[in-house]
Amino acid sequence: MTSHVYLVLTSILYAVGALHVLLQALTRRRLLTSWTVGATLAGFALHTAGLSQRWTETGQFPAIGLSDGASFLAWAIVLVFLITYMRTRVDVLGLAAYPAAFGLVLIANLTPATRSADPILHSVFLPVHATFAFFGYGALFVAFTAGVLYLIQERELKSRAPRRFYYLVPSLDRCDTLGGRSVEWGFAFLTLAIITGLMWNHSARGRYWTWDAKEWSALVAWAIYVGLILARHRTGWGGRRAAYLGIAGFAAVAFTFVWMNVIAPGPAL
Amino acid sequence: MIVLVGVSYRTAPLEVREALAFPKDRMAEALLKLREEAGLDEAMILSTCNRVELYGRPRASAGDGEAAADATSLVESFLSRFHGRPPGALGEAVYRLSGAEAIRHAFRVAASLESMVVGEPQILGQVKEAYHAAEAAGTLGGTLNALRNRSLAAAKRARTETGIGHNAVSIAHVAVELARKIFGELRDKNVLLVGAGKMSELAARTLVRSGARATVLGGRTFDKASALAAALGGRAAPLEALRGELAAADIVISGTGAPGLVIRHDDVVAARRARKGRHHRPLFLIDIAVPRDIEASVAKLGGVFLYDIDDLRAVAEANLRERMKEAAAAETLIDREVHQFLDWFKARDAVPLVVALRQRAEDIRRLELDKARRRMGPLTAQQEEALDAATTAIVNKLLHSPIVHLKESAQNGHDPQQVSLIRKLLGL
Numbered sequence: 001m002t003s004h005v006y007l008v009l010t011s012i013l014y015a016v017g018a019l020h021v022l023l024q025a026l027t028r029r030r031l032l033t034s035w036t037v038g039a040t041l042a043g044f045a046l047h048t049a050g051l052s053q054r055w056t057e058t059g060q061f062p063a064i065g066l067s068d069g070a071s072f073l074a075w076a077i078v079l080v081f082l083i084t085y086m087r088t089r090v091d092v093l094g095l096a097a098y099p100a101a102f103g104l105v106l107i108a109n110l111t112p113a114t115r116s117a118d119p120i121l122h123s124v125f126l127p128v129h130a131t132f133a134f135f136g137y138g139a140l141f142v143a144f145t146a147g148v149l150y151l152i153q154e155r156e157l158k159s160r161a162p163r164r165f166y167y168l169v170p171s172l173d174r175c176d177t178l179g180g181r182s183v184e185w186g187f188a189f190l191t192l193a194i195i196t197g198l199m200w201n202h203s204a205r206g207r208y209w210t211w212d213a214k215e216w217s218a219l220v221a222w223a224i225y226v227g228l229i230l231a232r233h234r235t236g237w238g239g240r241r242a243a244y245l246g247i248a249g250f251a252a253v254a255f256t257f258v259w260m261n262v263i264a265p266g267p268a269l
Numbered sequence: 270m271i272v273l274v275g276v277s278y279r280t281a282p283l284e285v286r287e288a289l290a291f292p293k294d295r296m297a298e299a300l301l302k303l304r305e306e307a308g309l310d311e312a313m314i315l316s317t318c319n320r321v322e323l324y325g326r327p328r329a330s331a332g333d334g335e336a337a338a339d340a341t342s343l344v345e346s347f348l349s350r351f352h353g354r355p356p357g358a359l360g361e362a363v364y365r366l367s368g369a370e371a372i373r374h375a376f377r378v379a380a381s382l383e384s385m386v387v388g389e390p391q392i393l394g395q396v397k398e399a400y401h402a403a404e405a406a407g408t409l410g411g412t413l414n415a416l417r418n419r420s421l422a423a424a425k426r427a428r429t430e431t432g433i434g435h436n437a438v439s440i441a442h443v444a445v446e447l448a449r450k451i452f453g454e455l456r457d458k459n460v461l462l463v464g465a466g467k468m469s470e471l472a473a474r475t476l477v478r479s480g481a482r483a484t485v486l487g488g489r490t491f492d493k494a495s496a497l498a499a500a501l502g503g504r505a506a507p508l509e510a511l512r513g514e515l516a517a518a519d520i521v522i523s524g525t526g527a528p529g530l531v532i533r534h535d536d537v538v539a540a541r542r543a544r545k546g547r548h549h550r551p552l553f554l555i556d557i558a559v560p561r562d563i564e565a566s567v568a569k570l571g572g573v574f575l576y577d578i579d580d581l582r583a584v585a586e587a588n589l590r591e592r593m594k595e596a597a598a599a600e601t602l603i604d605r606e607v608h609q610f611l612d613w614f615k616a617r618d619a620v621p622l623v624v625a626l627r628q629r630a631e632d633i634r635r636l637e638l639d640k641a642r643r644r645m646g647p648l649t650a651q652q653e654e655a656l657d658a659a660t661t662a663i664v665n666k667l668l669h670s671p672i673v674h675l676k677e678s679a680q681n682g683h684d685p686q687q688v689s690l691i692r693k694l695l696g697l
Contacts, residue, residue, distance in 0.1 A: 153450065157447070157450065157451060157574050158568070158574065160568075160575075160576060160580040160583075161580070161583060161584070161587075162447075162450075162584065166450065167435070167436065170453070171449060171450045171451060171452060171453035172450070172451050172452070172453075172551060173451070173452050173453035173454070174453045177453075236549070237549060238549045239549035239550075239551070239572060240549075240571065240572070241549070242549075
């Protein structure tokens with residue numbers, strides 16, 4: 001099978017997962033059944049096979065350009081979601097993770113796969129830097145979702161007439177803790193990604209900083225997360241403000257990804 | 270064949286149910302007497318505050334309507350006699366079911382579809398206990414045991430696959446559920462009770478059971494406050510300490526009979542400021558007093574969640590409506606399970622007849638074979654084998670279609686007249 005066939009099959013399985021989770025949410029039952037998890041694992045296995053096939057086909061780590069980037073990002077989000085679900089059993093994260101994974105794989109399917117001949121892409125820094133960055137994106141996506149869930153649950157509770165989401169979303173405390181933990185993980189990966197990115201810059205261009213917008217937005221995201229983590233640890237900060245800050249940080253991260261792949265594609269760096 | 274005689278909150282007032290209840294310490298005795306006096310092979314008694322039900326399998330295995338009527342009236346007169354009532358005094362308060370009706374009822378009771386509040390969790394445990402008592406007393410046999418296994422499994426399925434058991438429907442439980450949605454774990458959370466009312470106590474008990482610590486504030490009735498504090502394993506404090514206690518509290522349940530406000534906006538603002546390093550921690554205020562104790566404007570403060578008695582009631586009612594919707598799904602599920610059980614049950618009913626028929630045919634075959642052998646003299650092994658095979662084949666071929674027919678008719682509902690006709694025809 002070619003990597004494209006793998007990708008099509010993967011998107012079908014993720015679509016099944018997304019539809020299933022949405023339907024379950026509408027009927028207010030348990031969101032994830034063993035079937036959903038099984039389909040996800042199968043989809044994830046196919047996805048992994050597809051990515052490695054793609055790597056073999058092009059001889060280049062499949063994280064460059066919108067098509068490969070979106071596919072790899074979906075892979076990282078599903079992986080982080082599965083790990084988080086296994087550890088915390090917060091199934092409502094699936095309401096964000098499945099549609100996101102499906103959307104990204106769909107984008108990957110619909111956009112032409114780009115291949116850049118830029119010699120710097122043969123650097124060993126590419127797989128290392130990209131893996132760190134995408135794991136970071138995955139964890140920060142979970143943090144972002146936890147923040148949104150916190151705000152939704154807070155609004156439900158404040159309304160004094162809680163509705164559907166009140167039952168689906170875990171407690172405020174749970175959302176807050178989950179957000180805090182995943183920000184820490186995401187921040188660690190983001191830091192590693194920035195460091196390896198700078199080293200890659202230096203080895204390819206002889207300069208650490210190239211004044212590109214994505215470097216700035218990554219730095220802004222990093223600064224937001226530093227502030228958030230310090231505030232949490234030093235002053236016992238949390239709750240709604242932490243949720244907003246987590247969402248803001250993710251916006252900066254998302255901008256970095258979109259800038260790199262959509263607005264100013266072209267050779268990496 | 271199963272018969273059932275019972276009273277429930279639907280048919281009898283509390284006084285009657287109380288008078289007919291079977292105390293735990295007399296249960297074994299009652300079961301043995303029931304089996305003996307009503308001529309049953311198996312017996313089980315379910316006795317809760319909402320229902321008293323006697324299940325039994327009559328000794329006469331023929332399942333015709335007359336036998337069932339006899340058995341139910343025997344069970345009913347046992348019920349009256351055991352509780353020292355004149356026979357027939359129960360009249361309309363009693364329902365008498367038999368066969369499929371009784372089985373359906375047993376399934377519905379276990380699944381809480383017959384309960385006052387659909388989906389209430391206690392009934393499943395009570396039914397389990399009732400079967401367990403019958404098992405211990407030795408009055409449980411194959412039929413009631415099968416009913417136990419299938420109805421309990423169906424009840425569990427109804428609970429896990431539909432939402433009948435979801436979400437609190439009492440005000441105290443709604444409050445506790447809300448607290449869980451805010452704090453997650455309730456361990457080591459501080460609950461502050463302002464005033465010592467019945468409903469505050471109910472909610473506080475559940476919170477304390479989940480690991481929360483209680484403090485009770487008392488004003489004029491300080492004795493009452495310290496008594497409640499002792500019952501909750503917490504401490505009591507005077508009402509003047511409100512601001513200080515408020516700063517330490519996570520959950521406040523206020524239910525004083527005071528005519529005016531007890532907890533004002535300023536009190537809450539000051540308390541929020543006073544919690545060092547924890548100002549983002551949420552504060553859950555429950556105002557169950559009428560007139561209200563807590564100034565309504567505190568609900569606008571960040572991290573403060575205020576619910577009054579009407580809010581809690583509205584949530585409870587919404588939850589109950591949701592349960593009713595889910596109950597329809599549970600009804601369908603239980604119906605399916607009852608049908609499966611009945612099919613299995615009826616097929617099992619046919620088994621003794623089929624076995625008897627086969628046995629009779631085999632007896633005749635052996636008898637005739639022996640006679641023939643005596644006339645024929647010694648035979649070789651091959652001849653013996655051929656004779657045996659030929660006679661077996663004749664018997665099997667002759668019996669094939671009646672046996673298939675018997676099993677089929679049992680699946681479609683046994684006709685007792687047909688069964689007795691077959692018995693007569695075949696001399697069984």
